[in-house]
Amino acid sequence: MTAFILVSGTFTGDRVWQEVADQLRKSGARTYPVTLTGMGDRRHLAGADTDLETHIEDVVRLIDEVDTPKVVIVGHDYGIHPVLGAAGRRAERIARIVHLDAGMPQDGxxxxxxxTDPAVRDRLSQSVAGPDDDWRIPPPAADGWQRWGSTAGLSEEALARLSELAAPxxxxxxxxxxxxxxxxxELPSTGVLCTANGSSIAMVEALVGLGDPRxxxxxxxxxxxxxxxxxHWPMLSSPGELAEVLLRAAADEGHRLTGTAGEPPAHLRPFLLDVPERRRERLGKVDLHLPDADGPRPAVVLVHGGPVPAEVRPTPRDWPGLVGCAQYLASLGAVGVTLDHGLHSLADYGRAAEDVAAAVDLxxxxxxxDGERVAIWFFSAGGLLSAAYLASPPAWLRCVAVTYPVLAPLPSWGISDERLRPATAVRSAGRLPVxxxxxxxxxxxxxxxxxxxLTAAEQCGADVEIVDVPGGHHGFETIDHTEPAREAVTRAVASVLGHLRG
Known part of the structure; x- marks a missing residue:
């Protein structure tokens, strides 16, 4: 018989698991929803000294009380922290760890x-100097849960229940x-990804492909x-589906990531066009790909996505897709620019914006x-950085380009900064071509x-040209060596250069 220990995330206790637990029991499993100290019906037990160690001990005690030899232990959101801490102390009792829309925290x-939300981080990181200080974080109001994760799938009744059950x-x-x-x-594990919260197997595969050793x-x-x-709260929005997934995880089912032995990762495969090589000059974090031409030339600054861990080599300005695009631009008479910026984690967008601005100035x-004829071209999650240039386009900026872009923070990122929302910024772009x-x-x-x-752009009459890539994937310049993909690159480059020369 399988036993499940269910540990919920911030502000919540055991009662959020009620429907999932009922479904698991109907399938013959034992279930043990956890109420951590200070949460749910145990909120009165918390004090200023209630910390992660307190919650780890809560879970360890429950593991010791369960008489099933092996248990599957599930951590939702914050709950994965006490789960991992407890599993490490009772590893011989754990059959599998399930990360339910939860991260993969590292030691320390x-x-x-x-x-990642700066306002939330600032409040949480304030030191607690004494018993009179505010040692608890109040739960969000009914309209504030989306700052902690997507509320997609939650009915008004379920959202009200979430608020009702919440504790500081x-x-x-x-x-x-x-x-x-x-x-x-060393324990087997399963990740359950909630796609409406901005995570998916495809995204995990892409992140693994970057070569992050973690x-x-x-x-x-x-x-x-x-x-x-x-x-982000599937135990309330999809309890039946979640119960089925947990049973399948306990049976060692699920998608497994597979690498292709001997082949480079997708972002390090060759550029889809054969382009003549042009001179390349390195200036700090910026590389200029220079055309064979006299006199000042227009420039296109290519801004990579991410986050890209600082340890990844080669760094983005040496990735074949970006280098190939820059060289192609240089072959057509413009200065192609690649650069490395500091988007190493989701909390680094401010640093990345500063790096991009400094690169453009250089x-x-x-x-x-020709400093009066510049375009900036954003890729993937670098797309959020386009918001600053759309909101207040400088006179020298002749065009903004975005390719397979992320144009709003994904719900799981926890970013509420309006300065990173191109859909809002485009309303101020005027006639700036995109x-x-x-x-x-x-x-x-x-x-x-x-x-x-695109909906916001249409409503405000923004000048947006769409270049579609039939059959194209995210990162298509090194993945899809097809004629439609080549045509898309040549068309997008021709459009950008047309705006620079017009």
């Missing part, structure tokens, strides 16, 4: 590390670092994945560049943001 990281979260549970043992790293463990055959097409000041390259086989969570942007 507090739960605060996964919060002891601050120290989110700020105390998690300590992982070697034993917990994600290598996800290719272990003991690691499986499932998707649920709902928001390029415009170069005597080989060239948007859209791939047919885009990840669903990203495609939604593109449609949001």
């Amino acid at each position: 990281e507090p739960a605060l590390h996964s919060v 979260q002891p601050r120290a549970t989110l700020t105390q670092p998690l300590r992982l043992t070697d034993a917990v790293l 994600l290598e463990a996800l290719t272990d055959p003991r690691v499986t994945f499932f998707e649920l097409h709902t928001g 390029v415009r000041a170069d005597p080989r560049v 060239v948007l390259t859209r791939v047919e086989l885009e990840m669903a969570e990203i495609a939604v943001t593109v449609e949001e942007f």
Whole structure:
């Protein structure tokens, strides 16, 4: 008989699991929803000293009370922190760890590390100096839950129930670092990804392909994945589907990531066009790809996506897709620019914006560049950085281009900064031309943001040209060596250069 220990996330307790637990019991499983100290009916037990260690001990005690030899332990959101901490101390009792729309925290990281909203991070990171200080974080109001995750799929009744069951979260549970043992790293695990919250198997595969050493463990055959097409609280929005997925995870089912031995990752495969090589000059974090031409030339600054961990090599300005595009631009008489910016985590958009602005200033000041004829071309998650230039276009900016872009923060990112919402910024773009390259086989969570942007652009009459890539994937320049993909690149480049020369 399978036993499930269910640990919920911030502000919530055992009662959010009621319908899931009922479904699991009907299938013959035992279920043990956890109410952590300070949460649910145990809120009166919390104090200023209630921290992550307190919650780990809560879970350890329950593991010791369960008489089933092996248990599947499920952590939702913040709940994965006490789950991992407890599993490391009772590894011999754990059959599988399930990350339910939860991150993959590393040793020494507090739960605060996964919060990207600056306002929330600032409040959580305030020190607690004494008993009179505010040691609890109040739960959000009914209209504020989306700052902690997508509420897609929640009925008004379910959202009201979520608020009704919520309790203040002891601050120290989110700020105390998690300590992982070697034993917990050897346990089988399953990730359940909620697509409406902005995560998917395709996105995980793309992140693994970047070569981040922290994600290598996800290719272990003991690691499986499932998707649920709902928001961040599937125990309330899709309890039946969640129960079925948990049973399948316990049976060692699910999607496994597979690498292709001997082949480079997608972003390091060759550019889809054969282009003549042009001179390349490195200036700090910026590379200029120079045309064979006299006099100042227009420039196109290519802004990569991410996040790209700082340890990844080669860095983005050396990726074949960006280098190929820059060289192609140089072969057509413009200065192509590649650069490295500091988007190493979702909390780094501010640093990345500063790096892009500094790169643009450097390029415009170069005597080989016509500083009054510049375009900026954003790729993937770099698309959020286009908002600043759409909101207040400088006179020298002749065009903004975006390719397979992310044009609104995904719900799981927890970013509410309006300065990173191109769909809002485009209303102030005036007649600034925008060239948007859209791939047919885009990840669903990203495609939604593109449609949001296009709806806003149509409403305000923005000048947006769409270049479609039939059969194209995210990162198509090195993945799809097809005639439609080549035509899309040549058309997008021709359009951008046309705006620079017009």
